[in-house]
Amino acid sequence: MKHLLNIVLKHFIQTGSLLVTFSDGTRRIYKGSADGPQAGIHLTTRRAERALVINSGMAFGEEYMAGEILPDGCTLETLMLLLMTNINGHGHIIEEIEDRLRYVTRLLRTLNSLKRSRRNVAHHYDLNGKLYDLFLDRDRQYSCAYFSREGMTLEEAQEAKKHHIASKLNFDREGLEVLDIGCGWGGMAITLAKDYGARVLGITLSVEQLQVARQRAKDAGLEKQIRFELLDYRKVRKQFDRIVSVGMFEHVGIAQFDQFFKTVHDCLKPQGTALIHSIGRMDGPGTTNPWLDKYIFPGGYSPALSETIAAVERSHLWLTDCEVLRLHYAKTIAEWRKRFDANRTKITALYDERFVRMFELYLVGSELAFRTQGHMNFQMQLSRSVDAVPLTRDYMLDREREKLA
Template identity: 75%
Template sequence: MKPILDFVLKKFIQVGTLRVTFSDGTIQTYRGALPGVEAGLHLKTKQAERSLVINSGLAFGEEYMAGELAPEGCTLETLMIVLMANITQGGHVFEEIEDRLRYLLRPFKGLNSLKRSCRNVAHHYDLNGRLYDLFLDKDRQYSCAYFQREDMTLEEAQIAKKRHIASKLNLNRPGLEVLDIGCGWGGLALTLAKEYGATVVGITLSKEQLEEARARVRAEGLEGQVRFELMDYRNVHHEFDRVVSVGMFEHVGQPQFERYFRGIKECLKPDGVALIHSIGRTDGPGTTNAWLQKYIFPGGYSPSLSETLAAVERTGLWMTDCEVLRLHYAKTIAEWRKRFEANKQKIIDLYDERFVRMFELYLVGSELAFRVQGHMNFQLQLTRSVDAVPLTRDYMFESERAKSAV
């Protein structure tokens, strides 16, 4: 397979330089016509070479996890920058075929039934809770932070994110009923209750998150104001003043987009307000990387705004505000990576070195997706009625400034 892989790499590397040490010890340098970063890759076995030819999108991650390929003379980040820059440039013929096949299969891959959704969530979010304590902020916010200032700590930026979202919910009086879809470990729900006087119901499909969230409610003495349930969004049959969903839409799956927004509409009172925060892509509808789909987020997909808004339009909801957050998640993941690296030995003790390599690849690849591959976050404010929110956005800024001054 080495001659075929050599041919593929000559076509693939159009940006920067990739120096490859093959399993037989020979070294070949591939230089692109466009300037860029230089990186090295060591393919330790013939199996690694063969896999990269047959299914590169899946094989690179699997062979890296197995230790059969590795960066050489550079960091994993540098190697990934070169590879991802060239994928963005156009990839190679095998990559294009794989991508087109994934796109054709997208309607089937994204069919997240109730049973499959539970299984998908458990795959990632029911990992040992100690893992998340070792790289997230103290509130376990596992989504994009909001860096109002360059010098913000991760903790400060996550607090700012929650207040930014709350400002768009227009929590203009205490006692408003809020539904938090995909509530995580409960941090946002607790903030909305404590700082804004809301009554919150949080739903999740993760048993580990549910247990931790309920424990936090008891510790805060908020049993009468906040409750958490193990429930799918499709099983909610109650109208709320506000609906919020942060980092959950990415797990819905494209075939369920319209059902999701129809559910949002059904959960809102006539004058209600919803805020949806999601990872998105700027290059139009696409597919999820095969390795990420298999090992990190089964059933996951980062949507484009075009396909998201098309689904919103079909439900009759008003999109009353839209904001795109560009590099905020890159900065967030960079902080997670620092903490992950600082606690690497503890994480190896929790799992093993293969797991650590898997998670490192996930974090590095995710950060670079926002830096070099056009990923971003978007926040959509949605209402059922045209006059559910004030005519100007001043109320958002005023709410945010008031909380920041405290």
């Protein structure tokens, strides 16, 4: 198997160089162009070598979690930068076949039924709540922040994100009814109620998030304005003045795109406005990395704008505005990583070293996906009526500046 891996790596490394220490102690360097990243890797077992040939998309993550793949003379970030830079243009033949099969079957793998959706959400969001306090901001915003100026702290950028979104929702009066799809720990709902006078229904499938969100609303004295429920978006049967969804559309699954936007249409009043904030990709429809799908976000998929807008069109909604945030999420995750690293000992005590390796790999890979692999965020403003929002975007800037002044 070492011989096959040698052939794979010779073909794979076209940019930079990779020094490999095999399980038997032998070392070999694989060189591409001289201007790429330089990294080293130690494969401590024959199993790791075999897995990288047979199923590299899954194997790297699993063997790193097991401690059988280690960065050698470099950081995990440098190693992954080298690998992700090279995978952008090509993979080896087995990986290319696997990727094509994943694409063909991607609809089946994202058939997120009501039961499966709840299970998927619990997998990630019902982890020990103390974990999220150790790397997120104080408001527990687990989505892309908005760095509107240089030198912002994570807390400032997350606060700016909420007001940036609120400005697009066009709160022209108090008392508007808002549906928050995928409300997380309640931060957005609390801001809309406290700063914009909204009445909010926040829905989630996470029991952990629900409990925290309800307590936060109570502590803020906003129980009369905010209600949180354990509810799937497909079960909502009421119309609202505004709908907001931040970081939830990535969990919907391709097979449910039409259902999601039909729900937005049906739950939006004729003159209402919706804002959908989601991770996306700039290079067209694709697939979810199998390791990420298994260990981090089961059933998740970061959509291309092309397939998202096609579903919007089928729902008979107006796309009244769309903004692409390119490197904002990379900057956000970089801040999460700093806090995660600073609290590594505490996180290990909550779980174990294997979990820490898994989460570390997820954060590093996610940041690099936004820096090197075409991932971004988009914000879509939607309405049912052609005249639901003002003719120009000036109102967004005016309201945002007013709140952040």
